[in-house]
Amino acid sequence: MTEVPRGTSGGFPASYLATGSASFLDFVQAQAPEVLASSLRLPASAAPVDGPHSTTIVALVFTGGVVLAGDRRATMGSTIAHREMEKVFAADEYSVVGIAGSAGIAMEVVRLFQLELEHFEKIEGTLLSLDGKANRLATMIRGNLGLAMQGLAVVPLFAGFDLVGAAGRIYSYDVTGGRYEEHEHHSVGSGSVFARGALKKLWRPGLTESEAVGVAVEALTDAADDDSATGGPDTVRRVWPVIMTVTADGVRRVSDDELAGTADRLAQERSAAATEARRFRIGGAAR
Amino acid sequence: MSMPFYVSPEQLMKDRSDFARKGIGRGRPVVVLGYGDGIAFATENPSRALHKVSEIYDRIAFAAVGKYNEFENLRVAGIRYADLRGYSYDRADVNARGLANAYAQTLGTVFTTESKPLEVELVVAEVGADQAGDQIYRLSYDGSVAEEHGVVAMGGSSDRLAELLHAQWHPGASLPQVLAWARRALGSTGVSQEETGVVREIPAAHLEVAVLDRSRPRRTFRRLDGPMLVDLLEGVS
Numbered sequence: 001m002t003e004v005p006r007g008t009s010g011g012f013p014a015s016y017l018a019t020g021s022a023s024f025l026d027f028v029q030a031q032a033p034e035v036l037a038s039s040l041r042l043p044a045s046a047a048p049v050d051g052p053h054s055t056t057i058v059a060l061v062f063t064g065g066v067v068l069a070g071d072r073r074a075t076m077g078s079t080i081a082h083r084e085m086e087k088v089f090a091a092d093e094y095s096v097v098g099i100a101g102s103a104g105i106a107m108e109v110v111r112l113f114q115l116e117l118e119h120f121e122k123i124e125g126t127l128l129s130l131d132g133k134a135n136r137l138a139t140m141i142r143g144n145l146g147l148a149m150q151g152l153a154v155v156p157l158f159a160g161f162d163l164v165g166a167a168g169r170i171y172s173y174d175v176t177g178g179r180y181e182e183h184e185h186h187s188v189g190s191g192s193v194f195a196r197g198a199l200k201k202l203w204r205p206g207l208t209e210s211e212a213v214g215v216a217v218e219a220l221t222d223a224a225d226d227d228s229a230t231g232g233p234d235t236v237r238r239v240w241p242v243i244m245t246v247t248a249d250g251v252r253r254v255s256d257d258e259l260a261g262t263a264d265r266l267a268q269e270r271s272a273a274a275t276e277a278r279r280f281r282i283g284g285a286a287r
Numbered sequence: 288m289s290m291p292f293y294v295s296p297e298q299l300m301k302d303r304s305d306f307a308r309k310g311i312g313r314g315r316p317v318v319v320l321g322y323g324d325g326i327a328f329a330t331e332n333p334s335r336a337l338h339k340v341s342e343i344y345d346r347i348a349f350a351a352v353g354k355y356n357e358f359e360n361l362r363v364a365g366i367r368y369a370d371l372r373g374y375s376y377d378r379a380d381v382n383a384r385g386l387a388n389a390y391a392q393t394l395g396t397v398f399t400t401e402s403k404p405l406e407v408e409l410v411v412a413e414v415g416a417d418q419a420g421d422q423i424y425r426l427s428y429d430g431s432v433a434e435e436h437g438v439v440a441m442g443g444s445s446d447r448l449a450e451l452l453h454a455q456w457h458p459g460a461s462l463p464q465v466l467a468w469a470r471r472a473l474g475s476t477g478v479s480q481e482e483t484g485v486v487r488e489i490p491a492a493h494l495e496v497a498v499l500d501r502s503r504p505r506r507t508f509r510r511l512d513g514p515m516l517v518d519l520l521e522g523v524s
Binding site for chain 2: 011012016017019024027028031032035111112115118119122123125
């Protein structure tokens with residue numbers, strides 16, 4: 001096992017100068033596996049590790065791109081561990097990744113995935129194809145299988161703009177590294193069942209970018225309504241979901257101001273509907 | 288039994304230096320120029336794929352002249368070093384000085400121990416928060432390092448180029464201005480140009496130009512080509 005070079009006396013080790021793959025993952029596995037989360041070896045008899053978990057991620061395509069959104073809550077058992085966690089990240093200029101599952105491992109997977117794409121881009125001088133990126137992520141998730149079996153599962157949702165096909169595309173994964181292309185929309189995490197219901201009713205072909213952002217907020221709000229591990233838009237602390245869109249122009253993070261408007265509008269609509277329903281209920285009982 | 292010839296260490300080193308210099312001098316030059324908002328790199332290179340200037344890390348770029356296979360290996364080693372270091376610590380902990388040091392050690396070791404020195408000359412540059420914070424390191428085939436300010440020229444006719452550019456360059460110059468100087472200087476190299484003093488007009492498509500743009504967040508490296516480069520070159524005539 002080679003040490004991470006902390007000094008540079010003696011110049012580059014021979015392996016740095018060797019002709020090899022353009023993959024940072026391959027390089028680091030050979031050179032410094034101790035820095036990788038996937039090289040962790042837990043005792044076989046250990047009870048499943050209970051760390052913070054992050055929850056609902058939704059993705060949907062719109063005309064000319066794709067939206068990926070995640071709530072901000074991380075839970076540990078029935079406790080809220082974090083209220084402002086970010087689970088949706090730009091992987092590179094044309095793709096985004098959101099992660100549900102064991103938070104610490106998920107952050108590491110994202111950091112490694114971002115670097116994997118950047119490393120390839122610098123060495124080869126060109127971007128990986130969208131399928132190529134999706135496959136690299138599958139390899140990383142498969143590498144985490146040992147940890148997943150001990151309770152540290154990580155399940156990503158990957159979305160990007162396909163520069164060749166000029167359209168947004170979504171990929172989902174399972175813990176064994178299975179990669180599935182999703183059409184229209186998809187959701188992962190503990191609140192995904194409820195989010196998926198909302199997406200089925202609200203998604204339609206030909207959505208614009210801002211309509212798609214609205215649908216994502218509504219799906220996350222529905223998930224938070226019924227899943228205690230998912231946090232909805234927090235109007236008290238002004239904490240909004242992290243939402244990113246990918247189009248031919250690249251990745252854009254939807255601003256807090258825009259989300260505050262969307263979330264407030266949605267809250268008003270729902271509040272008005274609830275008041276109306278309540279009035280009807282009380283009125284009905286009186287008759 | 289034949290006796291090996293005695294060769295004095297001075298002679299041995301001189302032979303190696305001459306060999307490396309000859310190889311480097313045959314290559315087309317690369318110029319590096321600081322400007323107000325960053326550091327610019329330019330060379331005459333008709334290839335769109337075989338680059339002489341590349342990104343190493345967020346604020347660090349690499350430029351090389353000499354044998355392609357040799358500097359390509361060094362470039363890849365630098366990216367691996369920077370990415371691993373940034374991953375183990377933090378992106379802010381990757382700097383040009385450490386990288387230049389690793390290159391110097393590698394070049395120096397090869398120069399003294401291998402049968403042939405590396406026929407390359409490198410620049411490792413890091414863009415700072417302002418022009419005074421820019422760092423430009425020039426590395427020679429024998430592992431010697433020099434920190435340069437504002438202007439570097441390497442490769443064939445590098446002395447002449449450096450002289451030309453030093454006469455014009457001043458801190459705070461704009462990007463179109465330094466690119467115009469670079470293009471004109473590169474166009475004045477070549478045997479017939481140096482004899483007659485005629486300057487060739489290098490077409491934009493034959494220029495490889497890249498910058499470290501200090502105003503960009505995170506990854507500051509950017510290649511300039513196509514219509515964008517033409518516009519910049521036409522900015523100053």
